[in-house]
Amino acid sequence: MTRRPGFRVPFLDLITKCLLLLLPTCSFAQSTGIQLLDDAILLHEKSNNPAAIPLYKKALEQHPENYQCNLEMGNILWETGKLDSALLYFDRAIKIDPSRVEGYLSRAGVFYAMRIFVKGDNDALKALQLQPASGLPYNLLGYSLLERNEYLKAILTLDSAISKDKTIYKAYVNKAGALMNLKRYAEAIAVLDQAIVIKPDYVNAFYNKANAYKLSGDYEQALTECNKLLELDNKNIEGFLLRANVKDDLGDELGAIDDCTLAIALDSNNARAYNERALARFDIQDNSEIITDCNHAIALKPDYYDAYIQRGDAYDNLGDYDKAIADYTKAISLDSTKLIAYREIAASVAKKNDYKVSLNYIRKGLQLEPDNKYLLVHKFQLQQVTGDLTGALTTLNQCIKYFPDSAAIYNYEKMYIFDTLHDYTNACKCAFACLKDGLEDGYDYLLKPQCAAYKKQPLMIAEPFILQSQKEFASGMFYAEIATLTKAIAILPDSASLYYNRGGGKRQLNDFAGAIVDYTKAISLRPKFRDAIVARAVAKTYLDDITGAMIDYQLAIKVDPTYAIVYNNYAILLQHSDSAAAIDNFTKAIQYNKKYAAAYLHRGAFYLTLGKKEAACTDFKKAESLGSDDAKVERLLNCK
Structure with missing residues (x-):
């Protein structure tokens, strides 16, 4: 069985998590009168949470009954996913001063993040009672609607927050989050630009803007935004990991590995950084180092599902199927609702020629996703190998049902199975279906005597x-x-x-x-x-x-929308009338075919006419690495 090389964690899941967990409701930008707290807030605003948390702790040791110390400690714990601990500090802040709105707002946000909506709504209503004219409660309600996946309602509510107070920059970022979940990336970017105008040093806005460009397929602009983020905060771990992911998408695996290494240098206990570095190593097939990185990730986070999958893939690549199977089995025990482990373990088991067990895993995977093409195709292949031809025919019919555009291929397989079963009537019928769908291999079968009825x-x-x-x-x-x-x-x-x-x-x-x-x-x-x-x-x-x-x-x-040649050809026509659109279409061509040498060459040549020599040379080098002799000439003529 074949599998896709280098499993990739869907980055959209990571994006969504960051959008929702990195947005506490309140944070004090003005001086608090407590130097330790002011220093912690400054680091917090720059998203340098590892450095901020110890300062918050020291401030609390000195001022345990201070409202702002408890509130800010709760906020940073919220950001870092320690929701239960965050609630304790918000409870304490509210007890210290029940007349202030911030504690209710933040505690409601955590309740919403924990999907305890009744308690969250109670706190939100209390905040509205305390400050009915403020935009902050509406920002919180918009956030809660994000948590409930009600994105259109969230946008309307966040617009209300902005209309009441246009300086609530986090309302813009939350609105952008809703737009991104709706895949309205251009609108999200425009909203994030508004947040950046209000707060030019807000790294989360740059982070999410880079994500929006990445998800839209504009990796070059995503890289630019990552660089801006890291210029603002050169110790931003999430920024380095995002840039690593973008570089990996651009084919710069070594650059991606370097960025992950920088993130690890900043926080050697960051399990995700090791896992991301393992991912970046797949395209260069550095399997031993993938295993080492996954070992680190798992040691730090023993229930790290993705790291077990990555390590299993590396073991599989090395032919150590028993260890691969052990890792996939562990992943299934951690989360039996995810498809990927069933797919991968089925492949490894099949390589050990244990086809019936492999089929069992495929069936479990299909219970989660009945129309998964990879699993269906391998299911009928294994059914053929194990002699279950009737079952194979049933699976092929499912393939035709779910993927009618590929019906000719599946009918061709059915033709051979029916022939093996000596059911020539159905074999001829399938051969003719192949021919009608453009697969001319069926013609040769139709020339057989048993298909004489079709000759006219x-x-x-x-x-x-x-x-x-x-x-x-x-x-x-x-x-x-x-x-x-x-x-x-x-x-x-x-x-x-x-x-x-x-x-x-x-x-x-x-x-x-x-x-x-x-x-x-x-x-x-x-x-x-x-x-x-x-x-x-x-x-x-x-x-x-x-x-x-x-x-x-x-x-x-x-x-x-995924046909790379169209974008390349369209971009060539746009060069004389709309430079931005031309670049966008060249980039989309590359997005849908990362080995499209001509698209890199054409984009590089266009960058050169725009005076963007560095970008041009990067594209020429990439096209040359993909085998373009013309790109080599351009590089020699125009690049150092």
Whole structure:
């Protein structure tokens, strides 16, 4: 069984956690009259929590009955996830002075984070009674709606907070959090910019802004924002880990490892830093060091699910399947609701040829996610190996149900199983389904005597012409190819693929107008024919119909938002009219195909025209590493 190399923890989960846990309701920026407390607050505001916590403790030792000391200690414990301890300090602060609103606001926030909504609502109502005109209670209520995943309501409530007091910068950050959860990244970035205007040194705003760029696929801008964050606070551990993650996305694994190492130097007890460094090592296959890092992470956090998965993957890569299985088993014992451990353990067990046990793990995984393509495909493969052909057919039918775009592949597998079972009627039926879906391997099977009933089907009559046209195309005989495809079209006038192929032949002969006619016909027959839409855009470009080409590229993006070539081609057209959009589209091309050398080359060349030589050279080097000779020339000409 094959598996995806280098398991990656979904970073969105980490983002969401940081957005919600790093936003205590109140913090005092003015002098408190207690030097230790002032120093702690200054470090706290810069998110240097490891240094701030000892100072808060010392301040409390000297002033145990001070309201602000207890409040701020509660806030920082809230930020660091120690919610039960935070409640104790908020309780004490409220007992010291029940007339002040901040303690109720913060305690309500912790209750909401703990999903104890009734108690949280009671504290929020008390805060509203104490300060009905303040925006702070509305900020808290917006935060609570974030915790309840009611993002649209959260945005409305946070807008109320902002309308009452435009200086509550954390309300902007919370609003941005809601927008990010709705994947409205551009809006989130704009809101975070407002927070930064109010408080230019608020590192959390830069952190979340970098995250928003990262989640939108603009890794270069995410890196820029990470750098700004670390300029403000060069000891910000979360900032280093975020930058490491961005660098890893950009293919700079060594840079990612360096940033994780810097985070570890700042806090050698940070389990996540070791785990992130292990993740960064996967692409360079440094399995022994991955294991070492995971050992550190697990020693610090014995219930660290992700670290067990990473270490298991490293053991699996080294062929030590027993240790891999032990780690995946431990992960399942920690959280049996997560799919990844079942998928990974099934793969390792299968490598030991224990197929029935592997199947059992796959079935458990499918209980969690019935439409998981990886598990379904490997399930039918293992069923074939173990001789359960009837079960394999059932699983293949599930594959067709969930993934109809790949039906031809699954029908092809069914064809062979039915043939093995001597069920030739169904075997021929599946072979014909393959042929109808464009998989020509089914044609050879249909030539067998048992499939004689299909020989008079138009598709079977046209198939020899289709095969002949393919040979003519491969030989560069484009006029002959066009003539042959015209014969096939006469038999199958509703075949979008035939018009598309004939358009390709015309394009080879520089008959772009004729190609556009055929591509347009193909699209009319199959409106979501992505490749035909892109091919028509290319033909329009050759005829200088730039507007028409742009419209087609926009249509192709709607049909398939993950198709890297579309973004690259669209960006090339945008270079003369919209520089920012061009860069954005080159970046998206790279996001969806990290080995797309041409996109790196084109973006680098465009950076050069914009005077961004450093960025250009980075792209040229990356394209060269991916095998681009043109990029090597550009690097030698323009870079040191």
